[in-house]
Amino acid sequence: MNPNDAPSPRARVRRLPEKARYDRATVESVLDEARFCTVAAVVDGLAVSLPTLHARDGDSLYLHGSRSNAVMKAIVARGEACVTATLYDGIRVARSGFESSIAYRSVVVFGRTESVTDLEMKRRILDAFVDAVLPGRAGEVRPATNAELRRTLVVRVAIDEASVKLSAGPTEDPAEDQALPIWSGVIPASLRFAAPVPSTDGAMAGGSVPLPESVRRLFEGRS
Amino acid sequence: MNPNDAPSPRARVRRLPEKARYDRATVESVLDEARFCTVAAVVDGLAVSLPTLHARDGDSLYLHGSRSNAVMKAIVARGEACVTATLYDGIRVARSGFESSIAYRSVVVFGRTESVTDLEMKRRILDAFVDAVLPGRAGEVRPATNAELRRTLVVRVAIDEASVKLSAGPTEDPAEDQALPIWSGVIPASLRFAAPVPSTDGAMAGGSVPLPESVRRLFEGRS
Numbered sequence: 001m002n003p004n005d006a007p008s009p010r011a012r013v014r015r016l017p018e019k020a021r022y023d024r025a026t027v028e029s030v031l032d033e034a035r036f037c038t039v040a041a042v043v044d045g046l047a048v049s050l051p052t053l054h055a056r057d058g059d060s061l062y063l064h065g066s067r068s069n070a071v072m073k074a075i076v077a078r079g080e081a082c083v084t085a086t087l088y089d090g091i092r093v094a095r096s097g098f099e100s101s102i103a104y105r106s107v108v109v110f111g112r113t114e115s116v117t118d119l120e121m122k123r124r125i126l127d128a129f130v131d132a133v134l135p136g137r138a139g140e141v142r143p144a145t146n147a148e149l150r151r152t153l154v155v156r157v158a159i160d161e162a163s164v165k166l167s168a169g170p171t172e173d174p175a176e177d178q179a180l181p182i183w184s185g186v187i188p189a190s191l192r193f194a195a196p197v198p199s200t201d202g203a204m205a206g207g208s209v210p211l212p213e214s215v216r217r218l219f220e221g222r223s
Numbered sequence: 224m225n226p227n228d229a230p231s232p233r234a235r236v237r238r239l240p241e242k243a244r245y246d247r248a249t250v251e252s253v254l255d256e257a258r259f260c261t262v263a264a265v266v267d268g269l270a271v272s273l274p275t276l277h278a279r280d281g282d283s284l285y286l287h288g289s290r291s292n293a294v295m296k297a298i299v300a301r302g303e304a305c306v307t308a309t310l311y312d313g314i315r316v317a318r319s320g321f322e323s324s325i326a327y328r329s330v331v332v333f334g335r336t337e338s339v340t341d342l343e344m345k346r347r348i349l350d351a352f353v354d355a356v357l358p359g360r361a362g363e364v365r366p367a368t369n370a371e372l373r374r375t376l377v378v379r380v381a382i383d384e385a386s387v388k389l390s391a392g393p394t395e396d397p398a399e400d401q402a403l404p405i406w407s408g409v410i411p412a413s414l415r416f417a418a419p420v421p422s423t424d425g426a427m428a429g430g431s432v433p434l435p436e437s438v439r440r441l442f443e444g445r446s
Contacts, residue, residue, distance in 0.1 A: 010267060035325075038261045046233075048307075049307050082271040096364050097349055097361065098349075098371040098375075133314055134314055141319050142405060185422050190417070192413060194412070194413070195411075198408040201396070203405075204408075211406060215408075218410065
């Protein structure tokens with residue numbers, strides 16, 4: 001697929017189309033780097049959105065929640081959903097407010113939805129959630145019980161139509177603004193983790209439980 | 224208002240109500256700290272959400288966009304909207320996947336919408352956007368022209384009904400999990416800015432335009 005070809009009219013970026021990307025690698029990279037997403041649904045007659053975690057496996061985007069979650073129930077009943085995720089990459093400081101903007105990468109996914117009910121499938125997907133939040137952690141935790149799996153609603157959203165919009169690089173002030181003695185530049189931003197705060201309950205109270213590999217890796221920047 | 228009293232049924236947090244806050248100070252603090260929000264609308268029959276910047280002034284939440292933005296036009300036509308914003312505060316690493324979660328603060332606002340058309344009002348609101356992104360910057364940039372103001376759609380969302388859901392602190396593993404020799408703790412996270420990258424065009428190319436107060440303050444942590 002040509003990276004500049006939108007997969008569908010509704011997935012086409014209309015405003016600032018030069019910032020659009022439609023290739024699967026870019027779509028997946030933004031989904032995988034984003035630490036949460038937003039899912040939209042009509043609830044009680046009004047469009048609402050819900051921030052929630054996601055985990056991607058191939059062309060499936062998985063969401064989960066309580067079985068009573070109104071937004072999750074609505075997107076399953078509807079059979080399709082729109083999911084967005086955004087990375088805030090910094091501030092593009094221009095000479096005017098009009099040209100000032102944000103450096104960002106945002107992804108929009110439209111896709112068919114279904115509830116995942118098979119218990120072993122749910123187990124694998126919930127492990128993928130644990131690893132999406134903290135890579136390698138699924139292999140360190142106490143395995144999920146069947147009761148826990150049954151209490152969790154897991155929804156698959158097929159990544160049927162997706163687009164990325166990305167904004168980066170120096171500001172694009174018009175020539176007359178460039179001549180002004182006003183500072184311009186980019187201030188990069190990213191999410192950073194601070195030193196872990198160990199629990200003080202149970203076995204942790206003894207101080208003999210070592211920091212796990214997953215947490216160590218998060219700080220070695222090779223997660 | 225009692226901080227634990229929801230302002231309306233739809234603004235009431237149903238899942239984990241002990242994490243809910245309804246007092247105005249908490250609502251405003253999350254809105255003000257969040258660097259972008261998500262606005263939901265029905266477009267072409269499906270609920271979609273759009274990440275966008277916001278600026279708050281008292282009980283008004285302002286959004287802006289291109290005049291052709293489908294989501295912005297839809298929330299104006301509808302007369303009300305749901306806006307959410309989320310702060311990702313870290314990872315709560317439990318002994319099980321089920322108890323593992325995110326430290327976060329998220330706000331949901333339901334409110335009446337209207338398009339702001341008065342040019343001087345738009346000027347003040349767009350200055351507020353510039354300052355919301357980088358405090359103090361509005362006083363440093365080249366003032367907005369009337370043409371720029373006219374090209375921008377500004378929408379006011381009244382903060383009529385709002386709730387915050389917040390999750391923080393150590394994990395809450397059940398007693399049997401606490402006894403396991405598995406590490407548990409919290410890894411705090413926050414958005415951090417890196418060193419500014421100055422533009423190299425126009426007057427900036429001469430290297431004689433000093434770093435402005437607004438950018439300096441962002442790094443002094445007193446913005």
